[in-house]
Amino acid sequence: MVLATDRLRPVDVASVIEGVLAGDRRAVARAISMVEDGAPDLEALSAGIYARTGRASTIGLTGAPGVGKSTLATELVRAEREAGGTVAVLAIDPTSPYTGGALLGDRVRMQEHATDPGVFIRSMATRGHLGGMSLAAPEAVRVLDAAGYGEVVVETVGVGQAEVEVAAATDTAVVVLSPGAGDAVQMAKAGILEIADVFVVNKDDKDGAGDVVRELRQMLHLGAAGPWDPPIVRTSAIRHEGVAELREAIADHRSYVETSGALERKRRARLLQEVESLAAARFRVKAAAALTSDGALADGVVARRIDPYRAAAMLTDETAAAT
DSSP, X not given: OOOXXXXXXOOOHHHHHHHXXXXXXXXXXXXXXXXXXXXXXXXXHHHHHGGGOSOSEEEEEEOSTTSOHHHHHHHHHHHHHHTTOOEEEEEEOTTOTTTTSSHHHHHHHTGGGTTOTTEEEEEEXXXXXXXXXHHHHHHHHHHHHHTTOSEEEEEESSOSHHHHHHHHTSXXXXXXXXXXXXXXXHHHHHTOGXXXXXXXXXXXXXXXXXXXXHHHHHHHTTSOOOSSOXXXXXXXXXXXXXXXXXXXXXXXXXXXXXXXXXXXHHHHHHHHHHHHHHHHHHHHHHHHHHHHHOHHHHHHHHTTSSOHHHHHHHHHHHXXXXX
16 A cells, blocks of 8 residues: 555655566555656656556456446456456546545455455546546556556446546456446446447346346347447356356457457557547647747737637647747
């Protein structure tokens, strides 16, 4: 765990990089804190670990609050450890800049794994990362990847746009629903149905689970069939039921994307989009500063002497010349 006082100490980036690559848990925690905070040395950190990334399998776990994602994540961790693998869980909460997300709740729910050296559990919220959660999460996943964890589970708190983007930025996106919450309709409105590679109807022991499965199948059949037909897995995580079937479905999807070339294409597109978004975020900051400092340009726009398109072109040229 990274204490508040740790954030105030100067960071020896070289030592952090060395520790991450060696799998040192404290170094990994410090590196993720650097990602959250948008630390000045973040570029150096990224450069130091990037060549050692791209090896981990990443699983996005998303769904409405209360569907049992954390319990399901705990079961996936247990199963992976029993199979001899190492696993990290990154719980994303973009709404809490002060508490670091659902840190205490996650650690209580996953207490059985807290002292396991083959497991790393961390909640994360962005505080200063350029570009917000959709760019902070991939860098945090790369830290865990570089540290040697074979599987990284990214759990999102809700079904907003940021959560959809984070879940979609994984190798396999798992969407979790449960009976009695109108989840399928909510998912459709949020656009999550489109990003799912595997569906899970959790709390299968409760009334209405079969209705959720039928409703989900009907919604899936409304669109054109794609090359991958997302399976629907029924689980009761609290009863340890259906987890083996879920792992099999995830493994099947992994095999499909690897053999079809979809994994390489997806990762390539994801990385290039990330570079584009980072560049756009940096340019936006510089453009805002240039617009603030150029009173004549701002006054010209307000006085209707310069139209916004012309002002943007002038600002683009000026900012580009400054870089």
